[in-house]
Amino acid sequence: MTAKERNQSLKQKLYNIIFEADTPAGKRFDIILLIVIVISIALVMIESIPSVKAIYGAELDAAEWLITILFSIEYLFRIFSSPKPAKYIFSFLGIIDLLALIPTYISLISPDAQALVVIRAIRLLRIYRILKLYHFIRAGNNLILALKRSARKISIFMMFIIVLVILLGSIMYLVEGGQNGFYSIPLSIYWAVITLSTVGYGDIVPLTALGKFIATFIMLLGYSILAIPTGIVTVEMSRTYNEATDKNKKCNKCGEPNHSPEANYCRICGEKLNID
Numbered sequence: 001m002t003a004k005e006r007n008q009s010l011k012q013k014l015y016n017i018i019f020e021a022d023t024p025a026g027k028r029f030d031i032i033l034l035i036v037i038v039i040s041i042a043l044v045m046i047e048s049i050p051s052v053k054a055i056y057g058a059e060l061d062a063a064e065w066l067i068t069i070l071f072s073i074e075y076l077f078r079i080f081s082s083p084k085p086a087k088y089i090f091s092f093l094g095i096i097d098l099l100a101l102i103p104t105y106i107s108l109i110s111p112d113a114q115a116l117v118v119i120r121a122i123r124l125l126r127i128y129r130i131l132k133l134y135h136f137i138r139a140g141n142n143l144i145l146a147l148k149r150s151a152r153k154i155s156i157f158m159m160f161i162i163v164l165v166i167l168l169g170s171i172m173y174l175v176e177g178g179q180n181g182f183y184s185i186p187l188s189i190y191w192a193v194i195t196l197s198t199v200g201y202g203d204i205v206p207l208t209a210l211g212k213f214i215a216t217f218i219m220l221l222g223y224s225i226l227a228i229p230t231g232i233v234t235v236e237m238s239r240t241y242n243e244a245t246d247k248n249k250k251c252n253k254c255g256e257p258n259h260s261p262e263a264n265y266c267r268i269c270g271e272k273l274n275i276d
Contacts, residue, residue, distance in 0.1 A: 012081075014077055015081040015083070017029050018074075018077060018078055019081070019082070020265075023265055036067060036071075039063075040067045040071075043060060043064055043067070046060065047060050064104060068101060068104040068105075071097070075098065075101060078097065142237060146237040146239075147233060147236075149236045149239075150229075150232045154232060157228055157229060157232070164196070165196060166192075168189075168192040169188035169193075172206065172214060172215075173188040175206070175208060175211045175214065176206050176207065176211045180207045180208065180211070195215060195218045195222065196218050196219075196221065197222060197226070251266035251271055253266065253271040
């Protein structure tokens with residue numbers, strides 16, 4: 001085997017581990033990466049506690065540098081194994097990977113930039129990469145598509161809610177008036193919104209019997225209204241899921257029957273699918 005062939009073989013192996021999240025090796029890699037990301041975010045949060053930083057500052061810095069070096073190696077491996085390195089570098093996830101590294105290196109060059117280290121929390125966005133464990137990213141894509149399909153119906157529903165809270169707020173302004181805290185229609189509309197959404201801050205409350213009756217009606221109405229957009233999105237998600245599933249693709253190892261038409265590996269166990 002020539003040096004070029006060995007290089008291509010190594011790139012392919014790395015690609016299968018790093019980018020092919022459906023393979024067994026890819027799943028193990030993503031799980032390890034998830035653990036490191038969670039540890040990194042935990043370190044960022046712990047470091048923000050002054051008393052802890054004062055005692056364990058050196059240990060936290062050492063742990064952060066270790067994680068940064070691991071992420072740097074992983075970033076370089078992604079560039080090396082990617083079929084189109086430039087496309088990866090300038091992709092959304094590629095930029096997130098780079099931004100997760102920069103703050104620590106800047107703090108080394110410029111001590112005054114230590115505050116930028118907080119930006120390390122952007123590593124939390126890298127968990128999106130872990131969602132490339134197939135069934136997660138597929139569910140995420142299905143949710144986005146379902147929301148897009150539901151947009152028109154939800155927009156009409158929101159217009160109805162806006163009209164409703166304006167009417168209810170205006171009624172409460174007439175019933176309660178400024179003497180009971182409802183000083184204006186916009187303020188009354190604000191009260192109607194937080195009451196209809198069942199949040200209820202309690203900064204404005206009705207004092208008259210009629211006002212309390214209307215408030216009770218609005219609160220009960222809020223429970224039923226909140227269920228409407230949920231039902232709309234649920235119906236679209238079910239429709240999207242059925243459209244995106246190839247019923248003929250079944251895993252011979254675990255028996256999972258639901259896979260997308262383009263899937264090559266089982267979304268549950270990672271076994272290679274037998275595709276006719």
